Amino acid sequence: MIPFSPEVFFALFEEYNLAIWPAQIVAYVLGLLVLGLVFRPSVSGNRFIGAILAIFWLGNGIAYHWLYFMPINFAAPLFAVLFVIEALILWWRFIIRGDLTFRFHRDIAGAAGVTLMIFAMVIYPLLGMASGHNWPQAAMFGVAPSPMVIFTFGVLLLATPRVPIVPIVIPVMWALISGSAAWFLDIPEDVSLPLAGVVAVFVLVRKNRRAS
């Protein structure tokens, strides 16, 4: 039950991308900072990473879902609320409680986490371009849900000593929703979302079992 066509979806991306420019550049800079910080963990770095993730989710909830997609999608208000809730969860878990560290380890979780982060920033846009979704019609890192959710999976897998369960619930839900939309709207690059979700859940279970 997707109420718009791919043509309209990408036309809206164009409008959105042009309206928020140069937020895409800012998002990339923040993403690179997060990537750098997981290799040099620190207390303030952890909070910074948590804050960036929360801001990404808040921005996507308000700007993308509420302001831009609501006119064409009756489900957008619900998605906006889910994204804002996720931003609050991330803030609470990583800033208020702040008892977890984001750290790259040379293990499966570390490799999967960093791979997903790089995938979101580099491979996802390349896959989009290969499917004909070029700027300004592309889903850009940080400001569009799909790459941002894949990035979130990557960062969460680096949480040490355990990957928190609650913050990963909404991203997994979104991966499923996006996966079905990818199928109906024929957006090949978004098939990576449910795949990233499966990888994230698998690695999370494995890492947490080892940690306990």
Added chain:
Amino acid sequence: MSEKQTSVFNLSRRSILGGIASAGAMAAAGQFAPSIALAQPDSPLTRAIPGTDERIPIIGMGSWITFNVGASQKLRDERAKVLQTFFDMGGGLVDSSPMYGSSEEVIGYCLGRIKNRQTLFSATKVWTVSKSMGTRQMKASAELWGLEKFDLMQIHNLLDWETHLETLKAWKENGRVRHIGMTTSHGRRHGDLEEVMGSQPLDFVQFTYNIADREAEKRLLPLAADKGIAVIINRPFQRGTLIEKFERHPLPDWAGDIACANWAQFFLKFVVSHPAVTCAIPATSRVDHMRENMSVLKGPLPDAKTRQRMIEYVEKL
């Protein structure tokens, strides 16, 4: 819309109603009445709204997905051309819903640019819960379309229908809406719709019927004919999948006898030739497709024997 301007039947209201009722009974018994399409040259085929002298063209237009183009100026202007073609070719009923994102707003935009829209038969839906939200939504829809009132207000998917029906009955009595109706597109809701049709004063019902999904022939279509309720058919192409599935196959040799040059016309003619159907509302985002669909208004329509042949041909493929 102005009444009678597209009248094609030289039949009295009683004989039409009687014909539809008996055709409905025949449909229920597995038979079909012969085609009742008698077009005068150049005048589009119309059917009467039962119980009134008003007639509407047998092909209308849906707007799910196709008119939900948001704020894109380019896409809005493209849709204005689609709607212009619809009216140029004698179209009447335009169907939408608040559920269809920006469709109502886009229809309003397009209508504002179209001169020859006298035949417009505006149909939208109420899709929410509670009396106050329903009232607010219906008023908002009128503003989006740029209309004072709708020709038809339908309760979408039976959502909170008891509440909205009370409001709509009152609105109809006060002249705030001309006709009232109810819609569904789910086979599993047919039983509920049937109950409402049996017990409530509906002018219109809307449900799915196409050559691959003929469930409605069993009960809903005969009941509508029997009760004198106008029938709008949604998803005549099964959301387009019918055409996608069959376009690689050739049309039968005899398709020319019923003036079908493509599958879209074949499927539409099947739907609107059912005697209990008032109008089908295919949705399209393309001018060329709109032309194909609207050509059906020129007739001829298949008779009962040809309808059976159409089913057999499609089932063989």
